[in-house]
Amino acid sequence: MSNFSVGFRSSGHIQILDLKGELDAHTASELEAAIQKCQANNQVHIIINGASLMYISSAGLGVFMAYIEDIRELGGDIKIAALQPKVYNVFDLLGFPMLFDIIDLEADAIGKFDPSNA
């Protein structure tokens, strides 16, 4: 039924979440669970890869808002990479680029976490 899924990858200490499909009020809980899992595993360097994310609703954006503060307090961050233009527009309209690192390429996002590797 749900046309949303979260894939887990890691690159060193960085947890990469591949979002696929549509993130809305019904599927937001799946992303919540995924981020909670990262938190529980003490993985606070998180990259959200939105290459396959086709749609995001305000409820989906809310998930990022819910966790960013905690993650940053733990010394980590959520960086958002590779968004589709249409989805980026939704982030942009709300001013998310002022709050989050939103980067075109995943590799650049990794580089931002690990300046030494870049």
Added chain:
Amino acid sequence: MAEKALKTKVNEKWTSRLARRGLPVLLLALFGLSLILSVGYHFTQLTSGTPPSNGAEFLYFTFVTVGFGSLWFWMKGYFQERNDSPSKLLWSVLVSGLFLVAIAGFTARFGTVTAGGVELPLGFAPGTGIPLTSPTIIKMMVVSIAQILFAFLLLHRFQQLVLVKRTRSSQRNWFIMLILMAAAALLTVTKPAGAPQNEWQNVAFIPAVVFMLVNAFKLSWIVFLSFKEKVATIGLCFALVLLLILGLGIGDTGSNILVPRSFDYLEFFFVPLASFVKQASMFGILYCMTAFLSLLFHLPTTGDYEQREGERATIFSMAHLVSQVFDAEKLFGTVGSAPVEAGSADFSWLAMPDYQSGSLQYRVVSTHNITSERVGELINSDLIIEDLLTDRMPIIVNRASTDHRMNVAPGNSALGSLLVTPLIARDEVIGALFAAKRVINGFERDDAETIAVFAAQAALAIDNSRLFEQQVEKERLSREMSIAREVQKRLLPQNVPIMSGMSMAASSVSAQEVGGDYYDFVRLGEHKLGVIIGDVSGKGTSAAFYMAEMQGIFQSVSRLADSPSMFLHHANVALGQSLDRNVFISAIYAILDLEKENLVIARAGHCPAAIVRLSGESRYIRTPGLGLGLDRGELFQRSLTEESIALQPGDLFVLYTDGVVESRSESGEEYGYERLLSLLEDHRHDDADGIHAAVLRDLRSFIAGEEYDDDMTLVVLKWHGIPLDSLISQEHPLHETA
């Protein structure tokens, strides 16, 4: 008129009463008449001193038969409605029998007649049977009537016992017996009083006796009696047998004990009646004796029978369970106490998961003869329920003190044995019914089976009760939601304001009953109007609450803020205290000043407003700005940028929520910003109503029957450029759209 009507009514009442009471009165009158006639008949014999003629004898035969027939049917009607318990019934027969026998016995002993030196105890002339004195006639009448009444009473009352659990054949056997008895009695009419019966008359008795035997074994009522009632009934039967043997007696002459020569007076009165009374007496004795013996044999098994009955009653109470589905607590009570009520256990309780709190931990929901605390002390419910959930079969614990799941010390008689039965509904264990006894080895296989049958029904009833509760809850919620929707509707403006030179149209629809979209207008002066549109993240009830808060903030803060960015800043501060971390509100606030002929607009993360000019020039006003609640500090204020637009006649401003541009067609394509803007360009010459309607029409044809899955709000403002001096302020009802 009224008087006549009243009279008719009284008459009707009188006739209907006659119809109801007429028959019994007629029967009693016939009986009374026959008594008078028979007294007259005997006095005629006494005075004439000669036996009656054949004709007179025939007449006597007729009216006595009719008279006592009437008495029989009167009594039948009288006792028909009675439905006493067997012991009460036997008691009433015994008491009235004693009374009647006492009257007969006393009267019969009162005085004797001596004629020609011979003592005649009865007072009838030997040979002819003519009464010798008038007291003889009175004595004969009294003794006979007392005995006949006893016999009739006995038969009418015993009919109720014989016909307990009646079937067509048992009813038929009873009436055949009565008819055979009457027939055999009538055949004795030719027999002189005091003489023995002839062979034919003897033979005629045989069928009656056969049916007496058949009816004497109709003793179904005995099994329904409790132990105490049985003991009492044994005594009553014994007393009745004694009374019948001593008072009436068996055989031709009857007993000579309580009533001297008991049947002789009757024979002189009317031989067939004597025969009938003898037969009734015989049946009474027979029936009481079979009842007596049967009761004696049933006594030892009464306990078992009562337990079976209890279990049966429990099974039958299942129907009762169904009627309790509307009251879960009561239902739990009934189910929890059933094993005790059925006589299968000393104490019992029902444990179920606590669905209300959402926990699957079992807890005791009802108990019988024990408290929930005591249950907790005696057994480890978790272990038992774990086993029950795995095996889904009843568990019998024969010796509680040796079972690891119990906390019972050896020798402790608080809990001896335990039977745990799962309640299974729709293939799921929904509860556990515990039945416990103080003795060890208290539960047999058949106990487990009986309770299992009950448990299956109980599970069904509980499941239904739960479904019913859910349904009620659903309906309650939907009622509340529709109230919420009405309340929310009232939070939105009921009218669009009218400003000369402007036309405006607005509408909002929610995907669910309530939504998070908001729009509003505020008058800031004669020529100044504030317009807001907002969208709370998420949908449904939580969004609706924040939307209401937004409305409150707008109505109170908008008049105090000089500029749109100032208002949004205040709103952000106010909302910052109540918004959840994952909730934000996007909004646009614009102030229209017709005096200065400009529009100042600020955007807090909202879908950008569209402006379309008469020339066809069109764009989205995408000033920077964070959504409300995304940052609670300075960043928000820094991010906000206002834009001031000088109004030109024909300028069209369209505010909307993302539900509009994100509406999807059947193929999943989004409506989008381009399509919206080009549609607005096409309709730029229309007034606000026309443009509003055109957008909704286009949206509807675009989604082509798909459901709106987001809240959708559209506000259209058009400046027509009418001179300021003609400005008026009035309002008119909001255009019904969407």
